[in-house]
Amino acid sequence: MFVVLLVLIVILGSVVFHMVSPWWWSEIASNWVGMDDTIILTFWITGAVFVAIGLFMAYCIWKFRYDKDKKAEYEPENSKLEWTLTILTTIGVIALLAPGLIVWNNFVTVPKGAYEIEVVGQQWGWMYRLPGKDGVLGTTSIKNIDDDNPFGLNTDDPYSLDDVLVDADDLHILLDRPLKLNLRALDVLHDFYVPQFRAKMDMVPGTITYYWFTPIKTGEYEILCAEYCGTGHYAMLGYVYVDEQKEYDEWVDEQMTFEEVLASNGKSDLIKIALNKKNDL
Amino acid sequence: METKKDSIIDQLTQKPWDPAQVKIDNSHEGKTFNLHVGKLGLRYLMIVSTIMFCLFIVTYGDRMIYDDWVKMPEPFLLWINTFILFVSSIIFIRIQIASKKNQFKKAKRDLILVGFLALVFLIGQFLVWQNMVDKGYYVYGSPANAYFYLFTALHGLHLLGGLVYWVMTIRKVWNINDIDIRKAKHTIELCSIYWHFLLAVWIVLFGLMLFT
């Protein structure tokens, strides 16, 4: 009969572990409280089912243990019971799914007025690009990439000259402003993940993916690459700093625009072409 | 003894413990279909390979819609090869008729002819490949090229697999005697079904490449 004890210990032990576990998610720093809430709801429903099934099973094992003078019941099926359980389960599933889909709908619908930043992943580090004064990110192509143009910007795109290029692993973003991250990978899959923001999305070479969130707390947050990307995957780290407007502006001012990068490399002819294009508009 | 089978839904809703059902079930002969296992096995393999080709075609469709898709030319030789496959299929119908009438000499002659045509087809496909390579259509040149080589290679492999079965068929027909007649007829039937299948697959693939 030790096995009855075992079942009880495993069931109740799991519950106790859950309650005392110091391993739990960090305080949320973005607007995705809905995700946490859905997890909590899922916890309550699934936890109740887990405990109920476990305790019932422990009871059965103890109550109906073998006795050579007894005989088990002969009952091939009980449609009423089975259908009742099916319907209850369906209701539980709907209760889980509905809030999940609502949160997902928010997650994939970028609000108007969100500002954009491009995150570029490559083996094994991050780069960022801000849209600059015109507020529009210039178009890029992987074919353009070389030492002078690490982001592969199209020089004939009028929006590209004022783009701010950040060739470093750290990024600063604004507090309380919805932010759309455009995600691009140059070589293999990566995933820009900050646990406190909850959100993540793979970066896929050949396409641009995105997600959005609104940071709600200033501070310094560690970036982890969440999609296996080769030998250096574990070392693909960085920081996101959530700033007030003033600190953010100071940081942006320190960065170079694409125009400045080209100028510093002595490519003024390219700048001229780009400026002509801009005037044509 | 062939009996009519219940539909799958009827079978799955039976209550096997129900005494009335028990009585019916006890005389069940243990088969789901009135089909020989060989034929069923062939269908199984054809389903697997159809799924495989369908998946290739789905990826083809997925790739085709992009701007950089460049159509590939179809050399005239491909039409000839298609015709050869078509003729093989017709000959197989003749073989089947012959074997039904127990004219195994005729069947044997036609089987050799079909094997010969299969070889001609494979050589023909190889010539098409050479032709394409000479014209500079390499496998890595464009997605359409890649699919062309992939489709033709896979179809060729299926035909080679068919030739293995063809060898088994012709061996049975070669030393035909009274005991083997039933088996030989069965093998011939399976072999010809497979050949028709190969023709159908080829027509779908060829049509696909022709129109896109």
Add this chain to the structure above:
Amino acid sequence: MAADSYEDVVKNKESIPALEVAPQDLYHAKSFWTKYIFCQDAKVIGIQYGLTAVAIGLVGLVSSWLMRMQIAFPGLIPMDAAQYYQLVTMHGMIMVVYLLTALFLGGFGNYLIPLMVGARDMVFPYVNMVSFWVFFLAVIILASSYFVPGGPTGAGWTLYPPQAITSGTPGGDGLGIVLMLVSLAVFVIGFTMGGLNYVITVLQARTRGMTLMRLPLTVWGIFTATVLALFAFPALFVAGIMMTLDNMLGTSFFMPAIIQFGEKLTHEGGSPILFQHLFWFFGHPEVYIVALPAFGIVSDLISVHARKNIFGYRMMVWAIVIIGGLSFVVWAHHMYVAGMNPWFGFFFATTTLIIAVPTAIKVYNWVLTLWRGNIKLTLPMLFSIAFIITFVNGGLTGLFLGNVAVDVPLSDTYFVVAHFHMVMGIAPVLVILGSVYHWFPLITGRFLNERLGKIHFWVTFIGSYSIYFPMHYLGFMGVTRRYFEVFEGEAFTYSITGINQFITVAALVTGAAQFLFIYNIIVSSKFGKKAGKNPWKACSLEWRTKDVPPTHGNFDKELPVVYRWAYDYSVPGADEDYITQDTPPSAVANARAEQT
């Protein structure tokens, strides 16, 4: 059916002749080679599959030990990042494909299907033999990748391009990935031949009286899993071929234009996500290819050892079939955050959560089988109980990951690792262990040692639960998977060093217990207690063979005729608490079910 008197029924039944399979040439072994090596007897082939799968599975087990050592005690066993990722990849691929799939379908399928449906052998014994040797070849090719320059692939078992075939990944620019893809393609070919046998034997070679609804659930599970494999494996094959071409011939099926380490590769225009769709179109049904046989087998174990018919047999069959069907429309739930069209998320979250309903029904019915049963706490029963707990746990965490919004923070973390190990690692393995204890007396005629078995059970269940239950909580914190150096991230609310060490120690102990099990098998097969015929008093046909262990041809001169379903346990009025499937009604005339 009031019109038929009971006597009429009996008379009709008694007059039913045994059905001999039409002119099937039964194969006869003549020498050592044809008896043990190139054997066409499904039982021998089953054991060959089992031994090969376990042999390569031990490589997977040791890989997991080494991985866990690196995670908890870095430096203790010298290894670099490349080697770590190779261990991760080979562990995953070996366990999923070469151990679990091969063992359930190749091993249990071959051994049990002909016996349980009342056939003398599979319908195509020669193809069956070839199937094993092709599988063996696949294992050899896989193993050979350890010995090529650069070593085996370290692309992760999902083999996502572009990473899998580029130089930033171990084995990506060498032979490692090529051998992996070739091995998988060979495996698929071998499996197709095996599956051909399983499906057609179940459909066409059953003995007289064996309707579909009289089949034991084991056969239903293996049969449905094989049909799934028939549809799913071609996707793996297709993906493997196209990736091989990308790698060897420079085509661009999955490879977009990329620039790696400052160097532009020649590929252009391919789609990495297309590979993921193909892979998971195979990969998700693959989960059920492993799970459905486990579901079926555990149903039989519970029923036999609780001396009660499986509760809701029809619902159980329908659930297996429905789960099988639904498993083809849920694949993209592995790709919620993979960058596919976000609107797919709504569809796949819904289908995924729908699949929870038939799965839950199965769990209810297992537990309700225990209800008012007469439960013998034998080792197979203990493992079944452990399976239920583990599977319920793993299944419920699936509701987190299947629900698209919840998946966003949890995907690619240790929560996922814990979830799939619980649900498709530990749970099926517990069933395998339980079923070895159950069928060992049939295969060898002897029992496994009970005392060693008890130790094995306690260590395995408590150990594996301690490994994976706490691991979920690392995932909640955001600890990402596939990190060579597990460090204290700044988002983590509590140190992960201690818990990782605990998990590693648990993994070492649990793994070691499996060697005790293997020792038990070796010793007991020679010196174990003699079991005799049908020691568990089970109803199904595999215990009704002419000899124990069953010899070639399985049954006596005449094939058994089946008169009842596989679950006539504790029939009221019957003298014994079980009536075997081939017992004619006249022999148990008192039983209530025969009279109504």
